[in-house]
Amino acid sequence: MTTKIAVIGAGLMGADHAGIVAQDMPGATLQVICDKDAGRAQSVADAYGAGDVDTDPEAVIARDDVDAVIVASPDFTHAPLSKACIAAGKRVLCEKPLSQSSAECLEVIEAERRAGSRYVMLGFMRRYDQSYAEMRQALASGMLGRPLMMHNFHRNIETPAADFTAAMAITNSAPHEFDVARHVLGTEYTTITAHEPRRSDRLVAPVVMVLETADGQLVTIEINNNAAYGYDVRAELVGEAGSVSINNVAYTRTDVKQTSATRYDADWRGRYHEAYVRQNREFLRFAETGAFPEIASDCWDGYCAAVVAEAGVKALASGTRQAVQIIGKPEFYE
Ligand code: ISE
Numbered sequence: 001m002t003t004k005i006a007v008i009g010a011g012l013m014g015a016d017h018a019g020i021v022a023q024d025m026p027g028a029t030l031q032v033i034c035d036k037d038a039g040r041a042q043s044v045a046d047a048y049g050a051g052d053v054d055t056d057p058e059a060v061i062a063r064d065d066v067d068a069v070i071v072a073s074p075d076f077t078h079a080p081l082s083k084a085c086i087a088a089g090k091r092v093l094c095e096k097p098l099s100q101s102s103a104e105c106l107e108v109i110e111a112e113r114r115a116g117s118r119y120v121m122l123g124f125m126r127r128y129d130q131s132y133a134e135m136r137q138a139l140a141s142g143m144l145g146r147p148l149m150m151h152n153f154h155r156n157i158e159t160p161a162a163d164f165t166a167a168m169a170i171t172n173s174a175p176h177e178f179d180v181a182r183h184v185l186g187t188e189y190t191t192i193t194a195h196e197p198r199r200s201d202r203l204v205a206p207v208v209m210v211l212e213t214a215d216g217q218l219v220t221i222e223i224n225n226n227a228a229y230g231y232d233v234r235a236e237l238v239g240e241a242g243s244v245s246i247n248n249v250a251y252t253r254t255d256v257k258q259t260s261a262t263r264y265d266a267d268w269r270g271r272y273h274e275a276y277v278r279q280n281r282e283f284l285r286f287a288e289t290g291a292f293p294e295i296a297s298d299c300w301d302g303y304c305a306a307v308v309a310e311a312g313v314k315a316l317a318s319g320t321r322q323a324v325q326i327i328g329k330p331e332f333y334e
Pocket of ligand 1: 176268
């Protein structure tokens with residue numbers, strides 16, 4: 001008996017997930033690849049040996065020969081397709097963000113609460129990265145003392161699309177940091193400010209955010225989607241007694257001509273491959289047993305990230321500090 005998985009979306013992330021299902025998830029079968037572009041679905045299916053292709057996500061979710069679903073289609077489809085999975089009683093690993101609208105996240109929360117069971121795991125894969133796991137362990141061990149600040153850098157070589165904006169840096173890229181910093185610190189945000197330096201060209205400039213937490217910590221986040229040199233994500237957690245930093249992950253260093261060099265990945269798929277594999281294996285266990293994985297993000301985490309992003313967009317546009325106001329956490333997610 002294997003768990004038959006459908007992957008919805010055959011773009012960059014869909015193809016990556018399909019590869020992981022086919023190659024790194026014993027116990028799972030890559031059943032269907034679905035994309036509105038049939039040719040794109042077919043080429044991913046051919047690359048990873050999927051059983052079938054389709055262009056209609058709702059029909060795929062309803063199929064009897066699909067047990068669980070991975071949603072990797074465009075951001076605006078995440079919430080509706082997650083709701084369709086809940087309605088069909090199928091567990092879903094939904095790529096981040098759950099929605100760019102906190103109100104829509106609440107709709108998914110309500111659907112899941114009404115269904116009375118956990119169906120949605122959210123793809124904030126950084127939680128499965130060894131570096132953040134070690135950061136949490138260091139904090140829990142007490143050796144850092146009281147945490148004061150968490151600094152985060154998130155740099156992409158270039159924007160994913162020509163029309164990418166600074167607001168999208170906050171709604172599409174920064175949610176990783178919004179989620180993982182509150183995961184590491186175990187607290188919620190209370191305020192956010194957002195700032196931009198001026199570039200010499202017309203490219204989207206970095207966005208730098210400062211967030212305050214309910215426990216009186218500061219979280220700084222730099223999102224630079226035109227960093228040019230490589231995919232580079234770093235973080236440092238500073239406590240009263242010490243600090244822990246994430247190293248750039250590189251298996252080798254080359255030393256020639258009095259120069260020492262390590263490589264950067266071109267994007268997140270290489271840097272976080274192992275985190276994606278761990279996350280997806282946990283999703284498989286969730287699909288098999290219904291037990292929600294301990295460290296995974298859920299709809300509540302998706303809602304919290306969306307509220308921060310909305311406040312961040314307002315902070316950037318207005319140049320003022322914005323309150324981050326979340327509703328009380330539903331008991332269902334405790
Ligand atoms: C993208 O959507 C992702 O999810 C990547 O993990 C992130 O690094 C990138 O900045 C986003 O645009």
